[in-house]
Amino acid sequence: ASEGPPLPPVAEAVDVDADRQHLRVVLRGSKVPRLYMHKVTNQMLQGIQSGVCFIAVLDFSSTWLDDDRVATLLKPLQERRPILERLLLDGNLLTDRTAVAVAQLLAALPQPIQELHLGNNQLGEEGALALLAAIGRHRGYPRRSTGGAAIPLLLQLQGNPALNETFFGRAEAELFRCRAAEGLLPTEASSGLELLACPYPEGTCTPSCCQLARPHQAGPLVHLPGFPGPGAGAGKGAQHSKVRQPPQLQHSEAAAGNSSGGARAPHGGTAASPRDGLNIDRNVCEIGRASCR
Numbered sequence: 001a002s003e004g005p006p007l008p009p010v011a012e013a014v015d016v017d018a019d020r021q022h023l024r025v026v027l028r029g030s031k032v033p034r035l036y037m038h039k040v041t042n043q044m045l046q047g048i049q050s051g052v053c054f055i056a057v058l059d060f061s062s063t064w065l066d067d068d069r070v071a072t073l074l075k076p077l078q079e080r081r082p083i084l085e086r087l088l089l090d091g092n093l094l095t096d097r098t099a100v101a102v103a104q105l106l107a108a109l110p111q112p113i114q115e116l117h118l119g120n121n122q123l124g125e126e127g128a129l130a131l132l133a134a135i136g137r138h139r140g141y142p143r144r145s146t147g148g149a150a151i152p153l154l155l156q157l158q159g160n161p162a163l164n165e166t167f168f169g170r171a172e173a174e175l176f177r178c179r180a181a182e183g184l185l186p187t188e189a190s191s192g193l194e195l196l197a198c199p200y201p202e203g204t205c206t207p208s209c210c211q212l213a214r215p216h217q218a219g220p221l222v223h224l225p226g227f228p229g230p231g232a233g234a235g236k237g238a239q240h241s242k243v244r245q246p247p248q249l250q251h252s253e254a255a256a257g258n259s260s261g262g263a264r265a266p267h268g269g270t271a272a273s274p275r276d277g278l279n280i281d282r283n284v285c286e287i288g289r290a291s292c293r
Contacts, residue, residue: 003031004062010036014043016052023052026059028088037069045076055084061117062091070098074105083111090117090156099127103134112140112153115207119226120159125167128157129174132222136178136195141221145208148215152197154207158226168227172196175221186218195219198227 007013007030015024025040032040044055060073070089077084087102099118106113116131135141135153142150157163175195179185186193197205197212197220205211205223212220 003064004029006030007032007036010039010043013040014047016047020047020051022054022056023047023082024056024058026057027063028059028061030063032060032063032065032069034069034072037065037072041072041076045080048076048080048082053082055082057086057088058084059086059088060092061088065089065092065094067093067095067097067101070094071101074101077105078108081109084109084113086115086117087113088115088117090119090121090159092121094118094121094123096124096127096130099123100130103127103130106131106134107138110140112138112143114143114151115154115156117156118160119156122162123157123160124162125170128160128163128167129170131155131157132171132174133178135221136175136184137182139182139184142213142219145213149213150210150217150219150221151208151213152210152220152223154223154225156225163227165228168196168198168224171222171224171227179221184218193217193219195221197223198225 007027013025013027015026016022023044025044027040055077058073060070065073070092089098089102098121102116102118106116112135118131135155142152145151157167172195176185179195194212195218197210207223210220210223
């Protein structure tokens with residue numbers, strides 16, 4: 001079988017701009033051996049240590065990655081916690097081990113990422129829900145447009161055989177559960193808050209714009225294309241429809257509201273400290289850009 005185009009020299013694979021502020025790695029379609037991955041991550045770490053604080057994209061789609069090689073890739077990110085915009089790992093050989101590791105990274109990063117691609121791997125529901133839990137517990141999600149509207153994270157999970165057409169409902173319930181546990185559900189949650197959405201046909205939803213989003217509303221947090229759910233197969237007029245809160249979480253919302261001591265989070269807060277689950281440090285999301293030093 002073809003192993004894709006030849007790999008560039010490591011110094012060229014890790015592209016740092018002239019101002020040494022932005023870094024990108026794009027190796028899509030080329031088989032990445034273990035030793036090459038170690039060299040790439042060492043080069044990335046050198047860039048971050050020299051002052052790079054923003055990673056525009058890490059594209060390792062269809063590069064024959066397994067969980068061990070992704071663990072190598074994630075290590076400098078977990079240690080230095082830069083701002084990461086896009087992490088593309090679709091079309092590989094990845095399991096729930098990678099999904100949980102990426103979930104830990106999402107919780108640790110000080111800023112929300114824009115895109116996460118893990119489709120066409122071997123993820124199970126446990127790993128996929130770990131990703132939703134990390135996002136749901138992070139106050140930094142969703143990102144906001146200049147007008148205050150939510151910009152959901154684009155989460156690509158389609159093509160994982162264990163995730164069937166019922167996954168959307170369980171993913172939505174997990175977001176509500178974690179949001180409620182953190183006291184992040186606003187009072188209007190029970191009247192149709194959107195936390196999870198599917199992009200509309202013909203590209204009307206994009207990684208930088210959601211047709212369901214309204215200024216200063218709490219969601220959506222995540223775009224989850226490829227699974228039946230709100231917006232799937234609907235026209236533009238459907239953007240005004242509302243999604244019911246999962247009934248099993250109505251009690252959780254009330255409990256969260258009663259235990260918040262009146263300190264209810266504003267819609268779309270901007271910093272986070274995840275709790276519980278996934279063995280995540282509760283303080284990691286309080287770290288800002290200074291983490292990149």
